[in-house]
Amino acid sequence: MLSRYKTIVIGAGPAGLFCALNACTNRDDVLLLEKNGSPGRKLLLSGSGQCNFSRTGPISEFTGHYGGAANFVKPALLAFTNKDLCAFLENGGVKTFAREDGKLFPAGMRASDILALLLGRCAGKGVRMVFDSQVEAVSREEGGFTVTTGAAVFSSDYLVIATGGCSYPDTGSAGDGFDLAVSLGHTVTDITPSLTHITAEEPFPAGLAGISVKNPAISLHKADGRTISARGDVLFTGAGLSGPGILDLSRHIRDGDRLSVALTDKPAGEVEISLIAALQAGGKKAVRTIVKGLGIPERLADTVLEKAGIVPSRKGGEIGRTDRMKILGLVTAFPVKVAKKGGFNVAMATAGGVTRDEVNRKSMESRITPGLFFAGEVLDVDGDTGGYNIQWAFSSAVAAASGIRAGKH
Ligand SMILES: Cc1cc2nc3c(=O)[nH]c(=O)nc-3n(C[C@H](O)[C@H](O)[C@H](O)COP(=O)(O)OP(=O)(O)OC[C@H]3O[C@@H](n4cnc5c(N)ncnc54)[C@H](O)[C@@H]3O)c2cc1C
Numbered sequence: 001m002l003s004r005y006k007t008i009v010i011g012a013g014p015a016g017l018f019c020a021l022n023a024c025t026n027r028d029d030v031l032l033l034e035k036n037g038s039p040g041r042k043l044l045l046s047g048s049g050q051c052n053f054s055r056t057g058p059i060s061e062f063t064g065h066y067g068g069a070a071n072f073v074k075p076a077l078l079a080f081t082n083k084d085l086c087a088f089l090e091n092g093g094v095k096t097f098a099r100e101d102g103k104l105f106p107a108g109m110r111a112s113d114i115l116a117l118l119l120g121r122c123a124g125k126g127v128r129m130v131f132d133s134q135v136e137a138v139s140r141e142e143g144g145f146t147v148t149t150g151a152a153v154f155s156s157d158y159l160v161i162a163t164g165g166c167s168y169p170d171t172g173s174a175g176d177g178f179d180l181a182v183s184l185g186h187t188v189t190d191i192t193p194s195l196t197h198i199t200a201e202e203p204f205p206a207g208l209a210g211i212s213v214k215n216p217a218i219s220l221h222k223a224d225g226r227t228i229s230a231r232g233d234v235l236f237t238g239a240g241l242s243g244p245g246i247l248d249l250s251r252h253i254r255d256g257d258r259l260s261v262a263l264t265d266k267p268a269g270e271v272e273i274s275l276i277a278a279l280q281a282g283g284k285k286a287v288r289t290i291v292k293g294l295g296i297p298e299r300l301a302d303t304v305l306e307k308a309g310i311v312p313s314r315k316g317g318e319i320g321r322t323d324r325m326k327i328l329g330l331v332t333a334f335p336v337k338v339a340k341k342g343g344f345n346v347a348m349a350t351a352g353g354v355t356r357d358e359v360n361r362k363s364m365e366s367r368i369t370p371g372l373f374f375a376g377e378v379l380d381v382d383g384d385t386g387g388y389n390i391q392w393a394f395s396s397a398v399a400a401a402s403g404i405r406a407g408k409h
Contacts, residue, residue: 009032019160072381082391134176138183200337213265231245232263275328278293312380
């Protein structure tokens with residue numbers, strides 16, 4: 001096997017594979033090193049094996065779904081959009097399917113179809129892929145990079161770190177890329193699990209498991225006094241909260257934070273007016289029926305009254321202002337203290353990574369070590385649930401490959 005390449009890519013996830021494919025201009029000018037015995041393990045798990053690879057809609061609307069990274073992700077997303085990704089898949093024989101909620105999948109609902117296309121294209125173009133090859137060290141030398149695996153030493157003009165984040169470490173993305181980046185002069189931000197559930201400090205009544213609230217307002221109250229507001233579906237689990245609204249907020253959540261979750265999607269003012277009217281009109285109705293009438297699932301209505309210390313069979317006419325305010329407070333801002341956020345073993349993404357300011361957002365080239373590029377989740381970019389992360393893997397891969405093809409090293 002050759003030991004010198006124009007480009008070495010570390011990591012055969014979607015970002016590494018697509019970057020290798022796009023950077024390759026001649027047979028054998030790209031070497032792709034993967035620590036596992038097979039590529040794309042996380043990709044194969046994505047979307048429960050169905051791979052929600054992106055979503056429909058204007059790409060300009062994607063940028064707000066990457067936490068604080070909107071400016072950084074914009075050029076790469078605009079240069080390789082959701083439509084471009086669909087076109088790549090369709091041209092390669094992988095038909096695509098848009099679900100009603102806008103999520104895009106391969107029509108066969110198999111992540112393996114996308115992986116097979118990437119592998120076939122890489123092989124066809126002459127990308128050299130070596131598995132069971134964990135990169136242990138990288139260094140910048142005169143004229144390029146030296147890359148050391150357990151079994152061999154390679155060198156290249158360009159180096160791409162596409163090693164993913166830390167979530168689901170059994171898939172191979174265990175944070176190695178952060179150490180490699182640091183060894184080449186970069187800094188890595190604090191990292192924390194993202195797209196994960198929370199366990200509540202006070203267990204919920206067993207009957208709440210499985211109840212979901214459609215698109216309520218959620219507020220996250222941080223220990224430092226900040227409040228972060230969001231909206232999204234919330235699912236009550238046996239031990240805490242999950243659902244897209246919580247998953248998307250989880251990049252900001254830390255153990256010990258407090259959440260308040262509305263139990264209906266209606267604004268607080270509207271709920272108050274409805275509650276006052278319902279209590280006045282339903283003087284003889286049980287308060288339980290009145291609370292349910294606010295559009296709250298029955299078991300949640302019972303929990304609200306239990307927490308408020310109000311007997312559910314009491315009549316609406318007997319509910320005074322104090323009790324009404326207790327009900328209103330719980331319905332519009334149900335309090336949950338976070339005992340624990342789901343860890344990297346269950347989180348679908350990593351918030352944090354290689355510091356964005358140190359990377360050119362158009363080319364993904366390092367501003368610190370020329371010739372070094374990044375792609376995918378190794379960067380401090382994490383998307384909301386619903387296809388944003390895989391779209392980022394592909395878009396950032398194209399940006400890095402274009403940077404390499406335009407490079408002068
Ligand atoms: C259960 C689950 C479901 C998901 N579902 C979705 C979804 O439906 N839609 C969506 O958009 N996102 C989803 N994601 C997130 C998405 O899969 C990732 O964001 C995406 O795979 C990141 O791509 P990547 O190429 O940057 O990194 P990865 O896919 O993590 O690939 C990195 C590769 O680098 C290799 N590697 C690491 N270190 C080394 C080393 N030292 N030497 C050599 N190789 C190394 C790893 O083995 C791995 O193969 C999901 C994630 C999980 C865990």
